[in-house]
Amino acid sequence: MAEIYDVELRNVTKKFGDFTAVKDISLGVHKGEFFSLLGPSGCGKTTNLRMIAGFEAPTSGEIFLDGQPVSQLPPFKRNVNTVFQNYALFPHLTVAENVAFGLEMKGLGKDEIRKRVADALEMVRLPDSGAKKPHQLSGGQRQRIALARAIVNRPQVLLLDEPLGALDLKLRKAMQLELKELQRQLGITFVFVTHDQEEALVMSDRIGVMNHGELLQVGTPEEIYDRPANRFVADFIGDTNFLPCRVTECQGEVAWVQVGQGIRVKAACDQAVSGERQATLAIRPEKIHLHPAGSAGGQGEDVFPGRIEEAVFMGTDTRYVVELEPGVQLVVRYQNVNAATERFREGETVAVSWRPISARVLLS
């Protein structure tokens, strides 16, 4: 028997006139999972969220909540709640009235409502804010109230539309961890929409990467980061060196590729390649190691001679641009473990190495 997902999209397409916002997406979110939809603005991630919430109906396909098709249900009949990007707190109601809104709609008793509102405010660590109006709160506080207003209803699924987008960096980082912790405590399924790759990596159990309405890859943060399915995913998440290359041989998951004129390297390849073909070699800057010239590199690593073109000190690490041969340059981030005198200088000849598993062949 197939798993009953908490949220499932089956071949969902959404068109606005001629514009296709979401293209044939199928996706299942497990119960209690923190799932992020990640992608640049306009990629369709928010449209996806709005279809789950019920504000938009799919043009084709079906959405299931806890195994039940819900595409025909209006938002107020779905057991999901949304934390809106701009919070959408009711300006004419107090904080407590805002949080109580959903419970009143459910027709709960006054005492029950008062107790649950107090609990929810406690949970977002704003227990004394009930009598205030939303405009008397700071951005971060409003964000917490919006969260409290949603979780107080104990929804089956909580939908969050870039809820941290309006906060400053420090507050955002703190809220990321807090939100993750809250999700763990509540055990509610979170579907979190963001364009911030770091946010998605930090918080999610799994991430779905979207672009131009398509779901490109779904996986854990590690999978998405270490094994990006294509160039867009590799580029969007983290920094990556992209080198044009030619695949000359491919056996199982290992490929031999030629980069530039004379560099032959071993690389990981997810798809079988027959014969020779053009591709892109992707290597993360932090997975490349630098050694003094002549060094043999680490065990199992491929080593190439190179020359430091640029060295920029960035605090915890140094960002080098290394040229392997004319026209073939790599960005390397190397942690500043050693004393400053031991860093490489511009113009210096070095040995560049990486493990074959760190280099990935991406077919376009």
Next chain:
Amino acid sequence: MTARRKSLLAILLGPGAFWIGLFFLIPLILVVVYSFLERRSGGGVLWHFSLDAYIKLFSPTGETLINDFMMIVLRSLWWAALTSFVCLIIGYPLAFFIALQPPSHRTAYLFFVLIPFWTNFLVRTYAWKFILNNNGLLNNLLQALGMNRIALINTPTAVLIGLVYGSLPFMVLPLYASIEKLDFDLVEAAQDLGANYVRVFSRVILPLTMPGIVAGIVLVFIPVSGQYIVPTILGGGKVAMLGNLLAQQFGPALNWPFGSAIAVVFMALLMVGVIFYLRGDAREEEVGL
């Protein structure tokens, strides 16, 4: 405040203050002053202080004028309230519709709302007379459709139609202004929290557009309570409102102090009412939109 800012304020506010002073404040003071003067038999006033007008208005015995006056005041207030209500019922969906249109279309719709102002109100009211007459457009149409003619002209219904027609733009514009400001994310938020369409309206849309409703009611209620043209032309003088009473005193009855006293008393009544009304609203409005 620096001298420079003071002179800047004087330049900016001067023309408006001058205008209001000349055409609003001075006539208003004149009316109040007239109400305390003696009647001149050929019209106008004699410059002797007198409370005759107020005594006549409030004298408990003798003439039944106070009863007539109270009746007319109540009737005027009733018509003003009824007109405001009907305008609200018609104007709210209309304003809502306009506010939901794409921005480029809204201007066109507002333009249509304002088009009647291009023609003199008196002329437009006469046009309604032609529509509502026993032999008018409406009745001819009814007859052509095989229905009975209805007597409309010189009835309260005709007056109401005329009052609503004339007042509707004053209701629609402030309503539009407040509905247009409404953040429709809040509607979605309410639905998301389980509010059905009725509750979204009563709990979110209505309270947030209350400033527009209040403004619209004030803008309709006050002018209608002093209406003169519509009850005269479409009501045939049978539906006397305050405006008619005033016109009678300044016109045929040639009792300017008495007319002024009626105006002053009614103005005071309205002012007290409106102040209480707006105060209640201001308290509601402390939401810091």
